[in-house]
Amino acid sequence: MGTPVEPGFTRSALAPGLLGAVALLGGLALLDSASFVIIRYTVSILALIICVFAIQSKAWLWLIGLVPIAVLWNPVVVIELSGQGWVSAQFIAALVFIVVGVRTKVPVHRD
Numbered sequence: 717m718g719t720p721v722e723p724g725f726t727r728s729a730l731a732p733g734l735l736g737a738v739a740l741l742g743g744l745a746l747l748d749s750a751s752f753v754i755i756r757y758t759v760s761i762l763a764l765i766i767c768v769f770a771i772q773s774k775a776w777l778w779l780i781g782l783v784p785i786a787v788l789w790n791p792v793v794v795i796e797l798s799g800q801g802w803v804s805a806q807f808i809a810a811l812v813f814i815v816v817g818v819r820t821k822v823p824v825h826r827d
Contacts, residue, residue, distance in 0.1 A: 722824075723824065724823060724824055725773075725821040725822060725823050725824060726821070726822050726824055727817070727818070727820065727821060727822070728769045728772075728820070728822045729765075729766045729769040729770065729773075729816060729817045729820040729822070730817040730818060730820075731817075732762045732765045732766050732769075732813075732817065733762075733766060733813040733814055733816055733817020733818070733820075734813070734814065734817055735758075735762055736758070736759055736762035736763065736766070736809075736810070736813040736817075737810040737811075737813045737814050737817075739755055739758045739759055739762070740755070740759055740806050740807075740809050740810040740813070741806070741807075741810055742755070743755035743759070743806060744803065744806055747802070747803070747806075748798075753791050755789075756789045756790065756791035756794075757791045759785065759789040759809065760785075760786050760789045760790050760791060762813070763782050763783075763785040763786040763789070763813075764782075764786050766778075766782055766813070766816055766817065766820070767779060767782045767783065767786065769820055769822050770782065770816065770820055772822050772823075773820050773821055773822045773823065775819075775820055778816045778819075778820060781812040781816065782812070782816060785809045785812060785813075788805065788809075789809070
């Protein structure tokens with residue numbers, strides 16, 4: 717038996733991606749309440765964290781989906797959206813989080 721080979725990458729964006737998807741789907745219940753601001757903070761911060769991992773892995777195209785999520789769910793400068801389109805955006809953003817989390821491979825730098 718040979719020595720095990722250490723992987724050349726990690727999936728650092730997987731945990732924040734799954735957490736963001738759970739927050740978005742759980743936030744559907746809070747959509748019209750004042751506590752939705754917690755979901756906005758969570759989603760926006762996790763989207764920015766995943767943006768950092770996408771930049772580290774040089775997967776620039778994922779930013780096309782992540783930056784609008786960080787802007788639309790921004791709790792500081794609120795863009796008021798409502799109705800069925802906002803509910804659909806919650807599902808689409810959850811799907812983006814999951815796909816980006818699974819597909820982003822951050823290279824491991826060994827010194």
